[in-house]
Amino acid sequence: MGKRVALTGNEAAALAMKQINPDVVAAYPITPQTDIVQYFSSFVHDGKVKTEFVTVESEHSAMSATIGASAAGARAMTATSSQGLALMWEMLYIASSYRLPIVMPVVNRALSGPINIHCDHSDTMGARDSGWIQLYSESAQEAYDNLIQAVRIAEHPDVRLPVMVCFDGFITSHGLENLEILEDSEVSEFIGEFEPEYSLLDPEHPVTFGPLALQNYYFEFKRQQADAMTKVAAVVRRVGMEFEKVSGRHYELFEEYRLGDAEMAMVVANSTAGTAKEVVDELRAQGKKVGLLKIRMFRPFPKEEIAAALSSKQIVAVLDRADTYSTMGGPIYNEVRSALYDEKLRPLTMSYIYGLGGRDVGLDDIRKVFSDMEASRTAGKVSEPINYLGVHE
Amino acid sequence: MIGRAWKEIPRGAVIPEPGNAHHYQTGDWRSFRPIWLKDRCIQCLRCWIMCPDSAIITEDGKVVGIDYSHCKGCGICANECPAKVDAIKMIKEDEADDFDKIASSIPDSGSVGEVNRTEPKTGLRADEGHRRSGANAGAVGREA
Incomplete structure (x- = not known):
């Protein structure tokens, strides 16, 4: 078993990258970057990793260089946040369509404008349909664990897709946390050697990456991507079970917290789950049947499992730290609501947009959601399905 | 046109076979x-070069x-053919x-019927359509 250390989320992510010891890391250090790559560059400087560190001129180039390295057969990583992810957008689709198993920590921060660098999920939620697997992390511990598992998930022969490991800006990324880490040898043994399916640097088997595929075959490659996504959940589960043997920590597609017999359920991703658990405990102590479903794997969306976990509830409130501006609520809300549609028993549902641009979310905010749920449940209908939690009214 | 099924083509649109440009039949772009008028031709090979x-x-x-099967109909050959020869x-x-x-x-066209009448298939060859022409195709696509 590993040892306990005090690290920020960014330090934990950088440490995971050090232990993964990728062949190539390409990064660009400008706001809004994180200090993940800063810490990592010191590992490179001090000879702690064998990584080729490529200093590029933008986030677009960082993802491009990572794609090139991965296509060349390297285990390649980068890290980003907020506008940096937005600038990578074009290349995100290239990475997933080339089926390159890139792993990238993303520190969730707002997208401008107005200009803002604080926590929300607008960045990765915007990239939710880019063909990347997305894992969300409540804590530095989960960010660290998810990064190590992500390597195995991405590189699994059934999958071969890039993975974003998302965790909250500042709250998790800069908050100091006591977490348990694995030994370097345990990590290298767990992830194993990367065996690329194709390599641009294999002269015995020359290949072309990035061809033109027009009306005649583009669709077929997209169909392959969609099919690969259907294989991901089983791999995430299997890797989670193997990781538990090494770490003692248990990972599923999502976490159920006092959810089994709950009548009112909250769904939330990342650090706010910690706040919500406090309130769930408090309300449980008062005899209220409340529970929490914490999103871990958002892409692909585990629709059957989530529907099974929530369909028997009387009411479900889904908290989103991002808006879709569709007038239909937040992104997780839409997926949860859609997943429930085919169930015979469907709970009432409510959407709460919260914490945009780093707006603090406290116990009182979570209490308010549960109290709203209780009112709607009693009334037997939801009068206000789309809500903005903690905004100045 | 019915192409190969999505399960049968290489993952990630990788082209695992080099030197395959001749499989990409560009004749239907034309x-x-x-x-080519054989009796007029003086075999200077300018068309072949250009x-x-x-x-x-x-x-x-x-x-x-x-x-x-590969000629895109650009007309460079006709342009390069010496004016007196045409x-x-x-x-x-x-x-x-x-x-x-x-x-x-065409006066004195003589054996126009002897020109190569090889026709391109319509569209790409079903089993090769995912491949991209990266270089000049060799004249190996001649079909009877």
Whole structure:
């Protein structure tokens, strides 16, 4: 078993990258970057990793260089946040369509404008349909664990897709946390050697990456991507079970917290789950049947499992730290609501947009959601399905 | 056109076979077809040198026809053919099959019927359509 250390989320992510010891890391250090790559560059400087560190001129180039390295057969990583992810957008689709198993920590921060660098999920939620697997992390511990598992998930022969490991800006990324880490040898043994399916640097088997595929075959490659996504959940589960043997920590597609017999359920991703658990405990102590479903794997969306976990509830409130501006609520809300549609028993549902641009979310905010749920449940209908939690009214 | 199924093509649109440009048949891009007039041809091979698609078919150092599976109809061959010789005519694709009409319209056209009449298949070859032409196609796509 590993040892306990005090690290920020960014330090934990950088440490995971050090232990993964990728062949190539390409990064660009400008706001809004994180200090993940800063810490990592010191590992490179001090000879702690064998990584080729490529200093590029933008986030677009960082993802491009990572794609090139991965296509060349390297285990390649980068890290980003907020506008940096937005600038990578074009290349995100290239990475997933080339089926390159890139792993990238993303520190969730707002997208401008107005200009803002604080926590929300607008960045990765915007990239939710880019063909990347997305894992969300409540804590530095989960960010660290998810990064190590992500390597195995991405590189699994059934999958071969890039993975974003998302965790909250500042709250998790800069908050100091006591977490348990694995030994370097345990990590290298767990992830194993990367065996690329194709390599641009294999002269015995020359290949072309990035061809033109027009009306005649583009669709077929997209169909392959969609099919690969259907294989991901089983791999995430299997890797989670193997990781538990090494770490003692248990990972599923999502976490159920006092959810089994709950009548009112909250769904939330990342650090706010910690706040919500406090309130769930408090309300449980008062005899209220409340529970929490914490999103871990958002892409692909585990629709059957989530529907099974929530369909028997009387009411479900889904908290989103991002808006879709569709007038239909937040992104997780839409997926949860859609997943429930085919169930015979469907709970009432409510959407709460919260914490945009780093707006603090406290116990009182979570209490308010549960109290709203209780009112709607009693009334037997939801009068206000789309809500903005903690905004100045 | 029915192509190969999505389960059967290489993952990630990787092209695992090098030197495959001849599989990509670009003949259906053509709107004008070069007609080679054998009796006029002086075998200077300018067309063969200048063709960007290696679509001038030669045997034993002599032009024997045009590879319509790859010829895009750019007309460079007709342009490069010496003016006094004028052995390549560009004919609109939708009129190019009427060889009698072509023959009667070109004085001394002689053996117009002997030009290579190889026709491109419509669209890409089903099993090769995912591949991309990265280099000049060799004149290996000649089909009887």
